[in-house]
Amino acid sequence: MCGIVGIVGHSPVAPLIVDALKRLEYRGYDSAGVATIEHGELGRRRAEGKLVNLEHRLGDQPLGGLIGIGHTRWATHGVPNETNAHPHFSRDVAIVHNGIIENFAELRDELSADGYEFASETDTEVVAHLIARELAKGATPVKAAHKALARLEGAFALAIMFRGDEDLLIGARNGPPLAVGHGDGEMFLGSDAIALAPFTDSITYLEDGDWVVIRRKEMSIFDMAGNPVERRRQKSVGTSYLVDKGNHRHFMQKEIFEQPEVISHTLSNYLDFTKGTARQIDLPFDFASLDRLTISACGTAYLAGLISKYWFERLARLPVDIDIASEFRYREVPMSPRMAAMFISQSGETADTLASLRYCRGEGVPIASIVNVPESTIGRESDAVLPTLAGPEIGVASTKAFTCQLSALASLAVRAAHARGHVSAEQGKKLVRELSEAPRFASQVLRLDEQIEKVARDLSQVHHVLYLGRDTNFPLAMEGALKLKEISYIHAEGYAAGELKHGPIALIDENMPVIVIAPYDRIFEKTVSNMQEVAARGGRIILITDQRGAERATVKTMDTIVLPDMPEIITPIVYALPIQMLAYHTAVHMGTDVDQPRNLAKSVTVE
Numbered sequence: 001m002c003g004i005v006g007i008v009g010h011s012p013v014a015p016l017i018v019d020a021l022k023r024l025e026y027r028g029y030d031s032a033g034v035a036t037i038e039h040g041e042l043g044r045r046r047a048e049g050k051l052v053n054l055e056h057r058l059g060d061q062p063l064g065g066l067i068g069i070g071h072t073r074w075a076t077h078g079v080p081n082e083t084n085a086h087p088h089f090s091r092d093v094a095i096v097h098n099g100i101i102e103n104f105a106e107l108r109d110e111l112s113a114d115g116y117e118f119a120s121e122t123d124t125e126v127v128a129h130l131i132a133r134e135l136a137k138g139a140t141p142v143k144a145a146h147k148a149l150a151r152l153e154g155a156f157a158l159a160i161m162f163r164g165d166e167d168l169l170i171g172a173r174n175g176p177p178l179a180v181g182h183g184d185g186e187m188f189l190g191s192d193a194i195a196l197a198p199f200t201d202s203i204t205y206l207e208d209g210d211w212v213v214i215r216r217k218e219m220s221i222f223d224m225a226g227n228p229v230e231r232r233r234q235k236s237v238g239t240s241y242l243v244d245k246g247n248h249r250h251f252m253q254k255e256i257f258e259q260p261e262v263i264s265h266t267l268s269n270y271l272d273f274t275k276g277t278a279r280q281i282d283l284p285f286d287f288a289s290l291d292r293l294t295i296s297a298c299g300t301a302y303l304a305g306l307i308s309k310y311w312f313e314r315l316a317r318l319p320v321d322i323d324i325a326s327e328f329r330y331r332e333v334p335m336s337p338r339m340a341a342m343f344i345s346q347s348g349e350t351a352d353t354l355a356s357l358r359y360c361r362g363e364g365v366p367i368a369s370i371v372n373v374p375e376s377t378i379g380r381e382s383d384a385v386l387p388t389l390a391g392p393e394i395g396v397a398s399t400k401a402f403t404c405q406l407s408a409l410a411s412l413a414v415r416a417a418h419a420r421g422h423v424s425a426e427q428g429k430k431l432v433r434e435l436s437e438a439p440r441f442a443s444q445v446l447r448l449d450e451q452i453e454k455v456a457r458d459l460s461q462v463h464h465v466l467y468l469g470r471d472t473n474f475p476l477a478m479e480g481a482l483k484l485k486e487i488s489y490i491h492a493e494g495y496a497a498g499e500l501k502h503g504p505i506a507l508i509d510e511n512m513p514v515i516v517i518a519p520y521d522r523i524f525e526k527t528v529s530n531m532q533e534v535a536a537r538g539g540r541i542i543l544i545t546d547q548r549g550a551e552r553a554t555v556k557t558m559d560t561i562v563l564p565d566m567p568e569i570i571t572p573i574v575y576a577l578p579i580q581m582l583a584y585h586t587a588v589h590m591g592t593d594v595d596q597p598r599n600l601a602k603s604v605t606v607e
Ligand code: F6R
Pocket: 298, 299, 300, 301, 302, 344, 345, 346, 347, 348, 349, 350, 353, 396, 397, 398, 399, 482, 483, 486, 602, 603, 604
């Protein structure tokens, strides 16, 4: 899930490529590189680590040239060092790649036997050599690229240029996204429209199996058989943001604090607060006639789906199957005509979620997707796009996208409940009113920042943390653990509170903080019993609850974070904030890279 860029323009392209790469750094930041052609010669600058290192390199050793390609890397094959950084060269060919070439070992053996030497450990270099070998046999650059593409198995988005032709870029897509940007006498290639937004909003998205020949004044798209294909040119709604952090220290912090506003935008998209009903947004199925709903997603988006299972089943009596997309895609789930599929993704590009969507498409099931980027591949391949209005999420750890996903899902559950006759108009109105209160409660919770920062100080001293919750707070406990481990690198696990005694309780001792998420609800007393079990074994409890819960919890806690009393339906949305804040402050205390934690990337376009 690297980011790639190509520009054939009329001013020096290296600074423009770096600018575009900044917007793609969410896709990976293990290394970065740029190559251009100047005075007929290929030139290249690469640097390990963040893009800023490449900028310094280019500052010391600038690159001229009116055509170029660039890359920001999330390492798959080969460690993240400069040698493995893209672009890769082979004789007259320069190439950048996002994805994985699955038959690279076989191709590498074949090319090595032909005398081609490999400078890096990457799978990408085989593509450069394959094209160079075709050129050596006398093929034109376009033919050479086409022949090489036909040999590739796996997932790839590629940008290729050739020494000796300063008016030719070739792009190809099989899996990861790739967009062509149309300028005025200049053309662009990019992993997404946002990367190209400062240059153009006129975009053509390549489909899987497409490859494109780009010159300054024209472009032609072909399928793998070499037949010309037409793809729609459209106006991108992507903004040319390089959003800044405002007065926040990190994007993650800014995004946590934006939540009251973006939750409100998202809820208003799905609910009519004046009428007290769910809006009749176009769906490719009728909730009333469904037997089952299948949901799949990855990571935090999966946990949003898991919370929604409680809502759909409880409020609408609609059975929900929920799967991690990397499992679902290979599970060969039987589907029936009265099923519908829902996918949840912030980026809309997650490879496993997309593959699950395509499986359902093959089974003929209607598909709706909740995405934060409606123009994304998942958005475009769905029968209905259900947007979250979170705005661009830059921090790698998902925060506002999660609460917006929950807002959309809760609203849909209310609509389903009404459609299936399980709530009266009056009950429906009450639920809508309760949901409308989520932004206000979220604002109140943000005022607890100072207290949560103090709790985080203690947390930053430990090596392991357990999160416990029941009902919708069980997936939230898993989300708390995920947030903490991904940005602070503290080992954390989320468990259903009632499951503790079936094994994990063996971990409890005086060094183990146990964070319990327990608003006062009909099963609060059960969770209190589980806290007693922890306390009896010396475990240190951090309780996140409300006023009533704090008064009734008969257990000694190390800390208690008290939220306002609120309606049950909004607790997962509002309680997400303190767990995000706790992870954020712990990571800040530990001095980790909060917005770009090690080994991660924002958009996971490989399996
Ligand atoms: C965790 C996180 C990831 C993503 C997951 C799915 O904070 O951000 O777990 O939720 O990679 O990504 P999307 O939602 O883009 O499909």
